[in-house]
Amino acid sequence: MAAVATQTAPAPAPIVARPRRSFPAWRWAILLIAAVYFLLPLYAAIRFAGLHAFGSVVTQPGFGSALWLSLRLGVVTWVITMLLMVPTTVYVHLRLPRLRRLMETITILPIVIPPVVLIIGVLQVMPLSLRSTPWLLALEYVILTMPFAYRALDAGLRSIDVKTLTEASGSLGAGWLTTLWRVILPNIRTALLSATILILALVLGEFTMASLDLQTTFPVWIVLFDQENAQISVAASIFALVVTWLFLMLITVVATRQSRRTGGGEVTLFSVAPRETIGN
């Protein structure tokens, strides 16, 4: 009989203790306070409105037209803002990098100037034919959203080497527009989505300018309707909040997934994590 070699069992792999993530009690406390701060008003609002109010929000008079106007304004504002800000931001990055600080200062002005002042000024100089149309409001929203759009685009352009990519594209025969469309925009897709989220969120929630321009946008409708039926009005507010939140989550998840496919990082509103690379 052949000798049977005994084989010793391999030694068990040493158990490597995973460092436990410490989450001390004070952090839980802060989290709890923040949660209460945000969720308590929501709970109070839902309690006040009653669940039955949510079912009848969409059937209220003026709901559809106000929401449609806000959506149209969102789209028009997005188109104008993108047409203005994308080429400008790319141009500043490429040709006038020294002006970036100035651009940041200029684009922050709409935040520091109160909307009331802005509207009164605009109404003084705008032709009468434009004053009574929603298009004027769209133009005002372009100014309002400019700081946010600029910062989102700026963050995206900082995450890529715009100059080298543009020159590489140019040396291969691509003109300026082709380079913008095929090389730059696809690589700042996440920043474009961030800008889109911010623009739509701002436009869908803006009240002061719309009210002073006498346009019944969705937020204005909510306030007006509040005088008739406060419960429905609160339900509409929560409805708008949930829809906007879902919309933002959806875009963030999709953008992060697309970004990771081409080596980009997680998408947040004002920053795009740098691309991953492997060594030499």
Place this chain on the structure above:
Amino acid sequence: MTANETTANTAANGTAATAWAGIAGGSRPGTSVSLRSLTRAFGATRALDEMSLDIEPGELVALLGPSGCGKTTALRIVAGFEFADSGEVLIDGRDVSPVPASKRDMGMVFQSYSLFPNMSALDNVAFGLRMRGARTGGRRRQAAELLDMVGLAAQARQFPHQLSGGQQQRVALARALAIEPRVLLLDEPLSALDAKVRLQLREQIRTLQQRLGTTTLFVTHDQEEALSMSDRVGVMRSGKLEQVATPDELYSRPATAFVAEFVGTMNRLPGELSGDGTAISVIGLTVPVQPGGPASGAVDALVRPENLTVTPSETGDGIITVRTFLGAVTRLTVRLSGDTEVVVDVATTSAADLTPGTAVQVGLPAAPVLVAARES
């Protein structure tokens, strides 16, 4: 270097011939490039100062120099990314100064990784062909051939972030060559890579360039790269070309002290010029002087380490202080009287007795030496 790259390089050598035959078949004859009195200033700094250079069709010329000498500015002017304040760039005798970069038909490989992150390796290579209106099938086939040629056929569908630095630069090279450029411009394409990958890639670039016969301008600050890859090397300093010569000539007959000291290792030995300035007395020997240097005043003789000799001698004027083994050659540092230090290269086989502390006599051949004004 990754295992992929080793395999890829082997594959490249095997498949390049067949892949290349098709691409080279359609290539245009070599293009001449002339830079005429190019001047470019950035504020008070003159990046280029009346720089002129002629590149023959099919030639690979390297511009070598320290940072800020103007070599990249010159390349970018040829590419069309910068404009000269005065002077002209002639391609096959035609001034292309007013022609935008996108119409110049020049392939460029950049120092930083310049692949389009949103496109696969194949789409990157096919991009230039797409801009030229090539049909989808044709351009994808040609792009695949080029990737095969640089040994990256298997990585065609990968995105740049999935490729190593060396692989990215090879894709960038394939992309630049895909458009069958009149001139290939290389802007320090190897400087971001590690030593092994750099060595492999520079051999690959040179082989491909010679097969295709593409006129190439190559910018580098690495003298080893410049000397090993180029037909001619132009050494630049302060926006001017100090010397344009073959690597051999540049090393053995440098035209100026700057070139002599920038290319390779050079010793400075204090000396005294003869009255007529045709000979110099240095380390007790009198040797003729190469024309072109200062004819009077305090000067140093410039001598390469391999041109000096050392002989053990109790009465010698030097002492070996450091001995460094470099393979076939051993480098000795010798302190001479007057605290002058020189380095001397000797064959390792005859360096057994030359240990630190040994008294030696340093010798100099009777060949003419280059002299330069003494540095304070």
